[in-house]
Amino acid sequence: MKKILSIIAFAALMLAVTSCDKIDINNTHKPYTPSSSGKTVLIKDFTGVRCVNCPGAAETAHELQHQLGEDRVFIMSVHAGSLAMPVGKFPDFRTEEGTLWYNENSSNPLFAVDHVSLTEGNTLNVSQIDAAVGDALTEPQVFNIAIENDYNEASRELKVRNTFTVNGDGDATYYATVCLMEDSIVGRQVVPGGVDTAYVFRNVFRGTLNGADGEMFSNSAIYPADEFTVNCTTTIDSVYNADQCYILTYIYDNKDGKIIHTGMAKIK
Amino acid sequence: MRKHILLTLALALTFGFKASAQSFLENSQVNGSFQTDAQYYMLDNGIGIDNLYGKQLGLNGFGKVGYSNGNFSAGIRFEAFLPELNGFRQELNGVGLANFYATYDNGFVGVTVGDIYDQFGNGLVFRTYEEWSLGMDNALRGVRTIVRPIQGVTLKGVYGRQRYFWAPYNEREFATDDYRGIVRGVDGEWDLNQSIPAMNESEFKMTLGGSFVSKKQYDQSLFYYIPENVGAAAGRVNMSYGRFAFSTEYAYKINDPSAINNFIYKEGQALMSSLSYSQKGLGVVLQVKRTDNMSFKSQYTALQNDLDINFIPPINYTHTHSLPSMYTYSTQPNGEMAAQFQVNYTIPKGTVLGGKYGTKLSLNMSQVNDIVRDSIMDHGQMVINKKGTLGYASDFFAVSDHRFFRDINFEIDKKISKDWHVTAQYINLYYDIETIEGHAGAPPVQANIGFLDVTYKINKRQSLRFELQGLWEREVKKGYVYDESEKKDYQKRGDWAFGLLEYSITPHWSISIADKWNYGNPVPEFRDHYFTGTVTYIHEATRIMLSGGRQSEGVVCVGGVCRTVPASSGVSLTVSTSF
Numbered sequence: 001m002k003k004i005l006s007i008i009a010f011a012a013l014m015l016a017v018t019s020c021d022k023i024d025i026n027n028t029h030k031p032y033t034p035s036s037s038g039k040t041v042l043i044k045d046f047t048g049v050r051c052v053n054c055p056g057a058a059e060t061a062h063e064l065q066h067q068l069g070e071d072r073v074f075i076m077s078v079h080a081g082s083l084a085m086p087v088g089k090f091p092d093f094r095t096e097e098g099t100l101w102y103n104e105n106s107s108n109p110l111f112a113v114d115h116v117s118l119t120e121g122n123t124l125n126v127s128q129i130d131a132a133v134g135d136a137l138t139e140p141q142v143f144n145i146a147i148e149n150d151y152n153e154a155s156r157e158l159k160v161r162n163t164f165t166v167n168g169d170g171d172a173t174y175y176a177t178v179c180l181m182e183d184s185i186v187g188r189q190v191v192p193g194g195v196d197t198a199y200v201f202r203n204v205f206r207g208t209l210n211g212a213d214g215e216m217f218s219n220s221a222i223y224p225a226d227e228f229t230v231n232c233t234t235t236i237d238s239v240y241n242a243d244q245c246y247i248l249t250y251i252y253d254n255k256d257g258k259i260i261h262t263g264m265a266k267i268k
Numbered sequence: 269m270r271k272h273i274l275l276t277l278a279l280a281l282t283f284g285f286k287a288s289a290q291s292f293l294e295n296s297q298v299n300g301s302f303q304t305d306a307q308y309y310m311l312d313n314g315i316g317i318d319n320l321y322g323k324q325l326g327l328n329g330f331g332k333v334g335y336s337n338g339n340f341s342a343g344i345r346f347e348a349f350l351p352e353l354n355g356f357r358q359e360l361n362g363v364g365l366a367n368f369y370a371t372y373d374n375g376f377v378g379v380t381v382g383d384i385y386d387q388f389g390n391g392l393v394f395r396t397y398e399e400w401s402l403g404m405d406n407a408l409r410g411v412r413t414i415v416r417p418i419q420g421v422t423l424k425g426v427y428g429r430q431r432y433f434w435a436p437y438n439e440r441e442f443a444t445d446d447y448r449g450i451v452r453g454v455d456g457e458w459d460l461n462q463s464i465p466a467m468n469e470s471e472f473k474m475t476l477g478g479s480f481v482s483k484k485q486y487d488q489s490l491f492y493y494i495p496e497n498v499g500a501a502a503g504r505v506n507m508s509y510g511r512f513a514f515s516t517e518y519a520y521k522i523n524d525p526s527a528i529n530n531f532i533y534k535e536g537q538a539l540m541s542s543l544s545y546s547q548k549g550l551g552v553v554l555q556v557k558r559t560d561n562m563s564f565k566s567q568y569t570a571l572q573n574d575l576d577i578n579f580i581p582p583i584n585y586t587h588t589h590s591l592p593s594m595y596t597y598s599t600q601p602n603g604e605m606a607a608q609f610q611v612n613y614t615i616p617k618g619t620v621l622g623g624k625y626g627t628k629l630s631l632n633m634s635q636v637n638d639i640v641r642d643s644i645m646d647h648g649q650m651v652i653n654k655k656g657t658l659g660y661a662s663d664f665f666a667v668s669d670h671r672f673f674r675d676i677n678f679e680i681d682k683k684i685s686k687d688w689h690v691t692a693q694y695i696n697l698y699y700d701i702e703t704i705e706g707h708a709g710a711p712p713v714q715a716n717i718g719f720l721d722v723t724y725k726i727n728k729r730q731s732l733r734f735e736l737q738g739l740w741e742r743e744v745k746k747g748y749v750y751d752e753s754e755k756k757d758y759q760k761r762g763d764w765a766f767g768l769l770e771y772s773i774t775p776h777w778s779i780s781i782a783d784k785w786n787y788g789n790p791v792p793e794f795r796d797h798y799f800t801g802t803v804t805y806i807h808e809a810t811r812i813m814l815s816g817g818r819q820s821e822g823v824v825c826v827g828g829v830c831r832t833v834p835a836s837s838g839v840s841l842t843v844s845t846s847f
Contacts, residue, residue, distance in 0.1 A: 019452070019482030020522050021495035025533055028492055028525075028656040060655060067491070082757060107706050128527060131569070134490035192652070 032067065032134070038141040038167075041133050042250050042262040043075045044112040045203075046102050048083030049090045050190045055199065057109035062202065064133060073133060074248060074262050075203045076181065083108045091187040093204050097212035114259040115252060142168045142222075145263030147247050156236040158267055160209060162249050164217065166226040173254040174222070176230045177214030180206040181264075183244045206245075209234045216254070242268055300333040301846035303400070307353055312837035315796050315818055326353035328360075330400065332367075342370040349403075355824070355833040356403040359433035366431070367398075367407060378414035383407040384426060388455040388479035391579035392519035392538045393500040393564065396430070399826050406576050407431045408451055420462030424455045430566050430575050448567040448575050449485030475506040477517075483566050483577060492531055492656055494568055498524045500536070500578070516541040519578075521564055525656075527571055528563040528601055532659030536561040538580065549614040555583040556607045560639055560662055563601035573829055582828030583608040585632040585675055587695070589719050590766050590784060591737040595699040597636060597673040599828035605667045608634035628681040635675075638668035674698040691721040705823065705832070710757040714742045719766075729774050737766035741788070755791050759821050759835075762795075763788025778804040784820060796820075810845040 043061055047054040058077065065073040079093035080102035086092040101112075111124045113132035124132060143164050150159040160178060182204050189199035208214065209232035217228045230249075236242050250262040306327045309320050327350045334343035345367040349360040369382030385407055387395040398405040410428015417423065429437050429450055436442065457477040461467045467474075479502045487494040504517035521536035538559040545552045557580075564578040580599045583606050587593040610632045615622035641660035643650040653659050679693040699713040719737035726732060740763050765787060770780035784798040800817030821835040 019480075019484075019497045020499035021497045023493050023495050023523055023525075023533055025658055028533060030489070030491055030493055032490055056653065063655075064491075128569075130489070130491050 029067075035138045037137075037139065039137060039139050040071070040141075040262045041073050041114055041136040042248075042259050043073065043129060043133065044101065044115075045075055045077045046080050046098075046105065046108055046110040046112075047077050048079055048081055048108045049086060049093065049188065051081075051083035051108040052190050052192055054083075054109045055189060055191050055196075057111075058202065061111070061129065064130060068133065068137065072137060074264060076179065076205050076248060077201065077203045078102065078205045081105065081108050089188055091185070091201075093185075093201070093206075095205060095207045097208050098205055100212045115257045140168055141261065142166065142170055143251050143261040145249055145251065145261055147249055147263055147265035149247055149265055149267045151236070151242065151267045153242070156238065156242065158234050158236055158247075160232045160234075160247050160249075162230040162232075162263075164228040164230070164251060166222045166224055166228075169221070169223060171221040173216060173219040174228075174251055174260070175214045175216050175254050176210075176249055176251050177212075178209040178230065178232045179248045179250075180209060180234065180236070181246050181248050182206050182240050183246065185241075185244070206237075206240065209247075214250075214252070236267070296335065296337045298333065298335050299847060300331065301844070302329075302331040303842070303844040304329040305353060305840070305842050307836070307838055307840040309354070309836055309838040312818065315798070315820075315835050315837060316793075317835065317837055323351060323354070326351055326356075328353050328356065328400075328403070330366075339374045340370075340372050342368075344368045352403070354836055355831060357433070357831075360403050362434045364434065366405065373414065376416055378412075380412040381410075383409050383431070384412045384428060386412060386424070386426060387579070388424070388453065388481070389477055389502055389504045389517050390540055390581055392517055392540065392562070393479050393481045393502045393521070393578050394426070394451075394453050394455070395576075395579035397579070399829070401824060402573075402826055402829055402831050404573060404826075404829060404831075405431050406573075409437050410451075418463060420459040420464075422457045424457075425453070427452045430577070432567075432575055447486070447488070448570070449483045451481065451483050451566050451577055453479065453481035455479040471510055473506075473508045477504040477506075478502065481564075481577060483564075485566065485568060489568075492525060494525060495523055498522060498564075500564055502538075511545050511547050513544045513546075514542070519562065521562060524561075524564065524568070526563065526565060526568040528565070529561050529659070530653055531655040532561070532653060532657060534561050534659040536564070537664070538562045540581065540583075549616060551610075551612040553608070553610045555609075557581075557583050558605050558639065558664065559601075560603045561659070562603075580828065582606075584634045584636070584673070584828075585610070585677060587677075589693075589721070589735065589737060590768075590782075591739045591764055592677075592693070592695050592697075592717050592719065594739070594760070594764070594822055595697060595701075595713055595715070596823060596825035596830065597675075597699070597828065598704050598823070598825055598830040600636075600638075600672060600703065603639040603641075603662070604636050604672060605639055606634070606636040608632070623682070623684070625683040628679075630679045630681075631677075632679075633676045634673075635671065636673040638670040638672060640666035640668045670700075670703075671698060672700045672703055687725045689723040692719065694718050707757045710761075711743050713761070716740045716742070731772050731774070733768075733770040733772070735766065735768040735782075737764075739764040739766075755794075758789060758791050759794060760786060760789075762786060762790050776806055778802075778806075780804075786820070809847065811842070813842040815840050 045058055045061055047058060061075050065075055078098040078101060080098040084094050111129050113129055114136050144167060146163040148161040162176060162178060183202055185201040185204055186198055187201060189196050215230060217230050236245060246264055246266045248264045250259045252259045308325050309323060311317055311320060329348045330345055332343060332345035344365060347366040348363040350363060352360045367383040369380055371378065371380040385396050385398060396406050396408045398407060408426055408428040408430055412426045415423045430448060432448055457475060460474045461470060482497055482499040484497055487496055500519060500521035502517055502519035506515040517540050519538040523533040523535060525531040525533050540557045542555045559580050562580060565575045566577055567575050582597060582599050584597050612630045615627040617624060617626040621627055639662050641652060641662055643652045644658055644661050646654060646657045651657060675695060675697055677693055677695040681691045683689045695717040697715045697717060701707050701710050701713050717739045719735060721735045723731055723733045764784065766784045768780060768782040770778060772778040780802045782800050787795055789795045798818040798820045800815055802813060802815035804813045816839040818837045819835060822833050823830045824833055
């Protein structure tokens, strides 16, 4: 009997010893090199000024952007849902298009990476975006996006010329959505433990120049070196800081809504 | 002669085999149960159902058969979700053999192969179980060995991979999103009163136990180093002396970054203790619990209740009546501090308050708060719950001001005469709906709830039962100014009334009608009636229930594990039988 107990005790000890991997807390991040394809990724961050968990989630998304490259990962903060509704001195960043994209979800923060989850009727939480972004970056680059902005300071009129050059092959119906963004807006935001009256809102979506669904620019097969142009005009609202505004344009496949490429350019 | 000998031998063998087969069959026992839950869905603009999204009919069904013969037992369970009923996970959609097992146990050693349901202690580090009403099944497919080397000592080992809906178990067939690791664990339990002769008859009873469970998962993360072997250990003590009993269990888990804990590398801890006293007519129980980062799953990216290796038991009163059970607490995996106190007292028969049959009184109080989380230093910055760090610091005994749940209830159960029986309960409830159900920004439910449940026996075979229930919310009132975008967070909020009338003819028939009315909803269009009519027929172990009407949105919880039930309208049929 003692022999049996000894064998069992030894087996249990071996199991315990071999069954625990302790990670060095100073070395938890893996070195990551994005693929060389040049494909960019858009994270839509559905957020709200009264959402206590949103600043933390936004910070995580920005860390990811910083880690993977600000020229490869773009973030669009879409204020939508009941927690984006302003009360008192809270700013109102809601837009018609943002509410439409939010698609009656019931909580914030929520994310969509290149629209993949969004088009299936659900969204990701912040802990799920890493893998989605990593996967999206490995996809081949089909388009190049060049954005030329012509901004008139006096009239605040902005003319945008988007040129899409084809890098690979494809056969789908392609749409482009041109968005006006404003960065570094200071205002009130609910944060853990209270309200931050001087919170800096990053990459705030202000609206589209050509509708929530954008506009179609190709509905037949595309080949390398094909070129397409989408032009838009808008007037920058007087309360927006033009120095902090930029245009973000994304191309998507109308069949599944998936974003294929994203580009951005400051208006000044 | 030789021919005769051969014939005799053949006859002897034949009859011997027949006798053996007969004996084998005589010792065999077969049991089984079958259940089908079906619902026909209908449009009902009155409660906002203007689209069925192609689902007119949902059906969940199972059949299980078990066989035992002496030391051997085996069983199978077949399941069908064609498609699954609303409120169940879409991944269940399908049909097939969900579970099978075979066990040999001779008292000294027991071996099971197949799908294993088991629990170590309270389940803080290991529990696999199946709960039909939740669509939950985290069975471990593999091997279990039990050894009882000496009287009072039980050693157990398990090894396998958990069920994940209908995903294949073979690694080579895994899709990226159904990948899950291997679970292996050992548990030992020592009953001192059985092992030590001097304690055999002692009034002091004691059991000691210890467990170790580990998962082997593969690091597929692009950004973080994920531990491929994560271990958790627990120790427990159960003691009793006379009318007093005490039990406690402590569990510890090493770094386990996951989607549930936002990829922090903090260790997990759990402590659960219970002290009770009982005598005839009186029972008192005090329970306390602290958990911190104790979600333990066999896939680090899993969410909700998927692939849970362990189980954090709730310590709250389980309500069974309609309105009190609308807001049932769901265990928070990332941490909670909980306490429960319960007193049951029976006023003796023949006293002024006890009357002819005695009167049962019970008082229950339970509260769950968050744990305290303090910032930690990371690369020169104070951070809290940041990915890739230790997350936070937490004082073991500190209780956060953030209250998740509180339930104070008092119940009287009284048989007034041989024909009348009354049960009445008052409940004071606090329910943080934002945390528990994810209704971001919604104010907590603070409600007073009461019900009266009266049964009148018309004669030996017939009886009438009626229930009156009310739920009154203190903060959410009619006339509340809400934004259009907030509306759906108030789907079931405000005051409710409920009435039920049930007529039973034993032993076969029961007919009931009920109405649940959200008359005090702050949103006028949500002040709906949810009426139902139900007919139940019971014949021995067979039960057939047909009901029609509306079902309000809510949650179904069993043991702190919950699923959301959307509002629906239609006809449902449940047929169950067993043998």
